[in-house]
Each structure stands twice: as structure tokens, then as C-alpha cells.
Amino acid sequence: MDLTTVREVCDARRSPRWQAGDAWLAGGTYLFSEPQPLLRRLLDLERMGWEALRVTSGGLEIAATCTVTQLHAFVPPGRMAWPAAVALFGPCCRAFSSSFKVWNTATLGGNICLALPAAPLIALTAALEGECVLLAQDGGVRRMPVARFVTGAGRTALAEGELLRSVLLPARALRRRAAVRRASLRPQGRSAALLVATVDPGDGTWRVTVTGSTTRPVVVSFDRPPAAQALREALEQAVDPVGWVDDVHGHPAWRRHMTLLLAEELRTELADEERV
Ligand SMILES: Cc1cc2nc3c(=O)[nH]c(=O)nc-3n(C[C@H](O)[C@H](O)[C@H](O)COP(=O)(O)OP(=O)(O)OC[C@H]3O[C@@H](n4cnc5c(N)ncnc54)[C@H](O)[C@@H]3O)c2cc1C
Incomplete structure (x- = not known):
């Protein structure tokens, strides 16, 4: 997509002074995918040379x-x-x-x-x-x-x-055991719920991170692996104030259902690994 309002693309290594209408340009996969009428200048990060x-x-x-x-x-x-x-x-x-x-x-x-x-x-x-x-x-x-x-x-x-x-x-965190679950309306569709659970093999602390179904990440932690009921209650309490996402990629009630289902799957998967 042509960004017709953009007048200049600057190399971000030159530390140009930030102005109204500026945006950092990384891969551009979003920036060039839809009109950006407010943008005047792109500060390109491609040549920063940062080790990946x-x-x-x-x-x-x-x-x-x-x-x-x-x-x-x-x-x-x-x-x-x-x-x-x-x-x-x-x-x-x-x-x-x-x-x-x-x-x-x-x-x-x-x-x-x-x-x-x-x-x-x-x-x-x-x-x-x-x-x-x-x-x-x-x-x-x-x-x-x-x-x-x-x-x-x-x-x-x-x-x-x-x-x-x-x-x-x-x-x-990298040393923890971890598992992930995802739901989407179509196999290659956008994630409607994406959950990751981790457990510390030493002290048993357990946490689940909910994204996709919620408007922002929701993290729920426990001192030890939770029982099914405790996990469900903690999730419902934590997500309510944040809200379930409502868009073309999934109805909020379905996202809520899938989130609770996937969280329970993660709980049993990590518990089963423990027993092996
Ligand atoms: C076909 C297609 C499928 C996609 N699927 C998904 C998907 O499944 N999930 C998803 O999340 N997204 C998806 N996207 C959206 C987008 O491509 C991704 O979110 C991608 O990771 C954006 O990264 P980018 O480097 O291209 O960002 P850009 O388009 O360069 O920038 C995105 C925004 O972040 C800002 N920005 C970039 N880097 C920085 C930085 N270092 N500091 C501060 N601000 C910064 C930019 O100014 C801009 O506002 C999809 C896009 C397309 C075209």
C-alpha cells in the first residue's frame, strides 16, 4: 500500500528529532497494510544493527x-x-x-x-x-x-x-516447564485465544498467561499447581475487569469458553508431565 501522506523515510541510526506525524518503521507489515493518513515521516529501524x-x-x-x-x-x-x-x-x-x-x-x-x-x-x-x-x-x-x-x-x-x-x-523463566494452547475459528485464522502455562520444577509455582481472548494479557499465578476449580475461579475473576475480545475472529462467550477449556488442558498437561 502506498502511504501518500509520508514525505520522508529517515534512517533511525541518525537519531532524528521526533516530530508530530512520525512513526518507527520496523518490518512495515502493519504500517504498509492499511492507510495511515496521520503519518508524515517514517524512522526506519532496519539498519540499527542490533543482534537479534x-x-x-x-x-x-x-x-x-x-x-x-x-x-x-x-x-x-x-x-x-x-x-x-x-x-x-x-x-x-x-x-x-x-x-x-x-x-x-x-x-x-x-x-x-x-x-x-x-x-x-x-x-x-x-x-x-x-x-x-x-x-x-x-x-x-x-x-x-x-x-x-x-x-x-x-x-x-x-x-x-x-x-x-x-x-x-x-x-x-526459561528454565520452567511450559505448554501452550491456541484456538481460532479457522486452522490458519487469527488466534481467538492463546494461552501459555509454566511451572517451576523446583518450587512448584504455576502461572498461566491468557492472550488472544482478552483485550490485554492476563496473568494468573499460584504458589503450587492449582486444582481445576481454583484455576477456573481465578481466571474468571482476573479477566472480568479486562474484558473478553469481541470481533470477527470470535464471539466473547465462545472465547471465554475456550479460554477456560484450554487452561484446564494446560493444567492437566503440566500435571501429567510431572507424574512421568
Ligand atoms: C497477512 C498478515 C497477517 C498478520 N497476522 C497477524 C497475527 O496473527 N497476529 C498479529 O499480532 N499480527 C498480525 N499481523 C499484523 C502485523 O504484521 C504483526 O503484528 C507484525 O508483527 C508487526 O511487526 P512489524 O515489524 O511489521 O511492525 P510495523 O508494521 O513496522 O510497525 C507496527 C507498529 O509498531 C510500531 N513499532 C514498530 N517497532 C517499534 C519499536 N521498536 N518501538 C516502538 N514502536 C515500534 C510502528 O510505529 C507501528 O505503529 C498480520 C499482518 C499481515 C499483513
Whole structure:
């Protein structure tokens, strides 16, 4: 799609001063997919040169410019060391309702900042206790959990001109056992519910992250693996104030039903693995 109001595309490495009508350009899979009448200038992140995936002593740093393809190809340093990465990276990337063309271009940063309820990389990084690293126009840096950064459908905590630099996944979250479930109206359709549950094999702490069916990520945690009734009640209580998504990809009542069903499947899957 031609963006007829855009007058200039700047290389973001030159740190152009932020102006009204500016937008960061990452993969452009959303920006070029529909009219953007308010945009005048695009600040292109393509040549920032940020390492896509960096294993650190604290965990994994994923650059905002990391593409879905790069994330999908990531091989953890030890398959046994980071079971959550093995269990989740592939299915969450494949939850993108799109072609290889989009996979090769769409970025982590674009997916999180666009903040669609069906954003699979929000599900992944919120479930793995990811922290956004945000760069302000005045050079300030702040950090915020992904689960809090996304504040609603299409809404985030980004300030004017702020840039998402990377997401940090702590090693302790990557060491948890994890499982994922997804529902959509059609096999290749947009996720109507995307849930990830993780459990710490050491202390038994258990958490489920709900996305897709809710307007923003909902995280429910327990000190130990919950009973079915406790999980159901906690989810209903946590989601009510946030709300169930109502759009062409699924009726809210169906999304609620699928969320509770998938959460129960996750609970039994992680409990069964424990017994093996
Ligand atoms: C066929 C098709 C299928 C799709 N399927 C899905 C799907 O299943 N789920 C889904 O969630 N989305 C989907 N999308 C929407 C979109 O492609 C993805 O959300 C994608 O991840 C956006 O990433 P991008 O790098 O292309 O972002 P862009 O289009 O470049 O940018 C998206 C938004 O984020 C801002 N932005 C980008 N990077 C940063 C940054 N680092 N810091 C601050 N702001 C930033 C931009 O200014 C813009 O507002 C689909 C799109 C298409 C065309």
C-alpha cells in the first residue's frame, strides 16, 4: 500500500528529532497494510544493527528488530537447560496467521507495539516474564514487564517517541516447564485465544498467561499447581475487569469458553508431565 501522506523515510541510526506525524518503521507489515493518513515521516529501524538474539548470563535478550523467522530458528544453548524456549518459541511463532513473507519481515518490536490481542509474541514474552527495555527521546531508559506494557487492544504504555529496544527473558523463566494452547475459528485464522502455562520444577509455582481472548494479557499465578476449580475461579475473576475480545475472529462467550477449556488442558498437561 502506498502511504501518500509520508514525505520522508529517515534512517533511525541518525537519531532524528521526533516530530508530530512520525512513526518507527520496523518490518512495515502493519504500517504498509492499511492507510495511515496521520503519518508524515517514517524512522526506519532496519539498519540499527542490533543482534537479534543474545544469550547473556541473566537469560535471553531479544532485539526489537528480531524477525519472526529469526526467533523461530533460535536454538537454546542447551535443550534441557531452557525447556520453556523449546516448548514455546516454535508454536508461538507459528501462531502468526500469515505467510513466510510476513514471517521474514515482521519483528518482535512491531508485534508488541501494535498490541493486537492476537499478538503471539506478546503471549510468548509475557508468559516468560519478559521485560521491555524502552528508550526515551531524552536518552532515558526504563524497563517494564511486557504484561504491563500492553494496556489494551492496540494500546501500550509507550510514551511519545519512545522506542522499544529489546525484551529481556530471565533465565529462571526459561528454565520452567511450559505448554501452550491456541484456538481460532479457522486452522490458519487469527488466534481467538492463546494461552501459555509454566511451572517451576523446583518450587512448584504455576502461572498461566491468557492472550488472544482478552483485550490485554492476563496473568494468573499460584504458589503450587492449582486444582481445576481454583484455576477456573481465578481466571474468571482476573479477566472480568479486562474484558473478553469481541470481533470477527470470535464471539466473547465462545472465547471465554475456550479460554477456560484450554487452561484446564494446560493444567492437566503440566500435571501429567510431572507424574512421568
Ligand atoms: C497477512 C498478515 C497477517 C498478520 N497476522 C497477524 C497475527 O496473527 N497476529 C498479529 O499480532 N499480527 C498480525 N499481523 C499484523 C502485523 O504484521 C504483526 O503484528 C507484525 O508483527 C508487526 O511487526 P512489524 O515489524 O511489521 O511492525 P510495523 O508494521 O513496522 O510497525 C507496527 C507498529 O509498531 C510500531 N513499532 C514498530 N517497532 C517499534 C519499536 N521498536 N518501538 C516502538 N514502536 C515500534 C510502528 O510505529 C507501528 O505503529 C498480520 C499482518 C499481515 C499483513
